[in-house]
Amino acid sequence: MNNNIPVIAIDGTAASGKGTMAKRLAAHLDYAYLDTGLLYRRVALTLLEKKIPPTDTEAAVQAARELDPATLGDPALRGADAGRDSSVVAAIPEVRKALHDFQREFPAKSGKRGAILDGRDIGTVIFPEAPIKFFVDAKIEVRAERRHKELAGRGEALPYEKVLEDMKIRDARDSGRDFRPMKIAEEAIIIDTTSMGPDAVFEEALKYLSSKV
Numbered sequence: 001m002n003n004n005i006p007v008i009a010i011d012g013t014a015a016s017g018k019g020t021m022a023k024r025l026a027a028h029l030d031y032a033y034l035d036t037g038l039l040y041r042r043v044a045l046t047l048l049e050k051k052i053p054p055t056d057t058e059a060a061v062q063a064a065r066e067l068d069p070a071t072l073g074d075p076a077l078r079g080a081d082a083g084r085d086s087s088v089v090a091a092i093p094e095v096r097k098a099l100h101d102f103q104r105e106f107p108a109k110s111g112k113r114g115a116i117l118d119g120r121d122i123g124t125v126i127f128p129e130a131p132i133k134f135f136v137d138a139k140i141e142v143r144a145e146r147r148h149k150e151l152a153g154r155g156e157a158l159p160y161e162k163v164l165e166d167m168k169i170r171d172a173r174d175s176g177r178d179f180r181p182m183k184i185a186e187e188a189i190i191i192d193t194t195s196m197g198p199d200a201v202f203e204e205a206l207k208y209l210s211s212k213v
Contacts, residue, residue: 005107006114008209009123010109010174011182012136013172014083015143017193017201021136022114022118024202025209032110036119036126039099041077042067044085057095064089064098079138080156087170090120093179100126120174123185134205135188140167143193 008025012018019035026033046063047054054060075084089095103126107115117126123133144164151158174182184190189208193201 005110005112006132007107007127007130008114008116009127009130009133009185010116010118010136011120011123011185012118012183013136013138013140013174014167015147016136016138017146017196017198018118018134018136020198021134021191021201021205022116024198025205026116028202028206029114029116029209030112031114031116032107032112032192034103034106034115034117036103036117036122038072038077039064039067040086040090040095041082041101042074043095043099043152044073045074045076045082045087047086047089048081057092060089060092061094061098064095067099067102075154078150078154078177080151080158080163084166084170087173091173091177091179096180097122114125120182121180123188124183125180128185132209133185133188134208135184135190136201137190137192138194139162140171143167 008031010018010022022035023033025031043060043063044054047059050059052059056159089130103117106117119126123130123135141164144167147167148158148163149162153165191201191204196204
């Protein structure tokens, strides 16, 4: 493990609840937390701000290499546009390679006794040696409804049908890309949050962690 710092890897689909679960577990355990999806959203937003298409490999790689961690708190990263384009830049192998070391080095640099990272390939690529791995998912209609409400709460009034269609496209990109696709690690604990609220998801995860952390 990275400098003997324990890592919990949480992968899953968009709006499945993995981020909420990861943040609550990190607070409960006093572990560092990294939403790795924000890294790709940051790359995407940088290109959006420069009016560069997300398919521009050279510009995307440059944005990934120059990523400033201090900018990961930008509220615009949670917007629909950044979310849509993040799956485009995430499919670029050179971008994923550029962000690999950032993620690997995060636990040791965090100053905490452990770390939780959530994303699409944490348990399969970034930390395949992680002793605890989760994969969080839910039915796509439920996930789209959650994201629709989230966006509406930030003043982005997109039709539900648009959110659902964008999510289908994103799922296809995440699982269908040739380089480091999203997939379930063989030893991952699968949590289906379709009919579960945040508290129930948190308690379900704790059941698996109680004897290991």
